[in-house]
Amino acid sequence: MGKILDVREMVPKDRHSKIFETFNALDPGTSFVLVNDHEPKPLLYQFQAEHDGEFDWWPLEQGPQVWRVRISKREAAGADRTITDYLQTDHRRLDGIMERFQDALRGERWEEALSGFKEFVLGLRKHIRIEEEILFPVFEEKTGMIDAGPTFVMKMEHKEINELLDRILAATAGHDGKTASEAAGALISILMDHNMKEEHILYPESDAFITDAERAQIIKKAQAA
Numbered sequence: 001m002g003k004i005l006d007v008r009e010m011v012p013k014d015r016h017s018k019i020f021e022t023f024n025a026l027d028p029g030t031s032f033v034l035v036n037d038h039e040p041k042p043l044l045y046q047f048q049a050e051h052d053g054e055f056d057w058w059p060l061e062q063g064p065q066v067w068r069v070r071i072s073k074r075e076a077a078g079a080d081r082t083i084t085d086y087l088q089t090d091h092r093r094l095d096g097i098m099e100r101f102q103d104a105l106r107g108e109r110w111e112e113a114l115s116g117f118k119e120f121v122l123g124l125r126k127h128i129r130i131e132e133e134i135l136f137p138v139f140e141e142k143t144g145m146i147d148a149g150p151t152f153v154m155k156m157e158h159k160e161i162n163e164l165l166d167r168i169l170a171a172t173a174g175h176d177g178k179t180a181s182e183a184a185g186a187l188i189s190i191l192m193d194h195n196m197k198e199e200h201i202l203y204p205e206s207d208a209f210i211t212d213a214e215r216a217q218i219i220k221k222a223q224a225a
């Protein structure tokens with residue numbers, strides 16, 4: 001799907017300039033997948049330094065041999081993006097991967113289904129880690145709402161979500177389409193409600209409680225998480 005830039009065969013000193021050339025040539029709202037043979041963290045930091053707010057960085061595969069990350073050019077570029085915008089974009093992106101997974105599952109294209117679902121698991125677990133380790137602590141500190149607040153409920157739901165991810169992964173790997181699609185249905189209905197609560201309550205409240213500088217720091221940390 002879409003453009004792929006595989007830099008594994010290129011001499012290391014040419015890689016970054018080729019990657020930025022590819023990014024600069026993108027139309028707003030489009031993306032490419034970078035394929036590399038190591039964790040591209042220094043590249044992310046270079047993007048953050050030179051293209052703050054202009055890009056999204058979504059890892060699809062993280063080793064041990066191959067690293068793939070989708071780098072997209074944001075439609076409305078600007079360093080002042082909100083937490084709501086950033087995490088909502090990730091929800092939509094994950095919804096798209098889930099749809100393609102279900103399609104592969106229905107067609108019994110097992111290899112495509114399994115690699116697609118692995119991307120989904122990687123993306124959603126990273127998303128949950130960002131929420132639980134970076135965003136929620138800030139929200140709890142600012143609001144004083146910990147044990148009975150919205151983050152507590154979200155964390156409970158994350159546990160349920162994580163269990164379903166394991167079940168779907170095992171069923172897909174075992175070519176058990178019935179179990180996989182039933183569990184995927186359950187996951188989608190939990191996520192619909194969960195994401196809605198985050199997008200309408202938790203994220204906007206977080207945006208309201210923090211300063212612009214804090215918000216920019218949170219997003220940078222989240223990208224590197």
Ligand SMILES: [Fe+2]
Nearest residue numbers: 128131154198
């Ligand atoms: Fe969540």
Ligand SMILES: [Fe+2]
Nearest residue numbers: 087127195198
């Ligand atoms: Fe979320």
